[in-house]
Amino acid sequence: MRIHLSSVFVDDQDKALRFYTDVLGFVKKHDVPLGEDRWLTVVSPEDPDGTELLLEPSGHPAVPPYRAALAEDGIPAASFAVDDVHAEFDRLRRLGVHFTQEPLEAGPVTTAVLDDTCGNLVQIVHSA
Template sequence: MRINLTSVFVDDQEKALRFYTGVLGFVLKHDVPLGGPRWLTVVSPEQPDGTELLLEPDSHPAVGPYKKALAGDGIPAASFAVDDVHAEFERLRALGVHFTQEPTEMGPVTTAVLDDTCGNLVQLAHRH
């Protein structure tokens, strides 16, 4: 068994697509119209056949309170592995990305947390 698909709830799919591809560096995998919302997934360019991230509309009534509670408590909705958190932090900060947590060493892991502009916090992490 392996993870095939996971999702983040986004307030605007087009804005999310621009951020996740143009800023974070993921690549578009699927863009299927569904009569309003789209089946919109991105993947890592390093693993084009790997786990897909669905940029899922946050229109369900339960999603708003869920996202607000997570963000309010500083809890990331997703975590992405990077080779060097410090380098990604500098690259993304230069692009204007807002971080709620600068790179922090936590034992064998260094993490940073950013705002994805779509209502989510996202953690970047690497193991030493």
């Protein structure tokens, strides 16, 4: 068994696609119209057949309180592995990304948390 798909709820799929591809560096895998919304996934360019991230529309009534509670408590909706948190932090900062947590070293793990501009906090992490 392996993880095939995970999702984050987004306010605007077009805006999310731009952020997750142009800023974070993922690539679009699927873009299938489904009425007003789309089945829109991105993948890592390093693993195009790997786990897909669904940019899920946030229209369901349960989503706003769920996301608000996560954001209020500073809990990331997703976590992405990077080779160097400090370098990725610097790169993303230069692109105007807002971080709610600067790089933090906790033993063998370094993390930072960013705002994805679409209603979510996202953690970047590296384990030594």
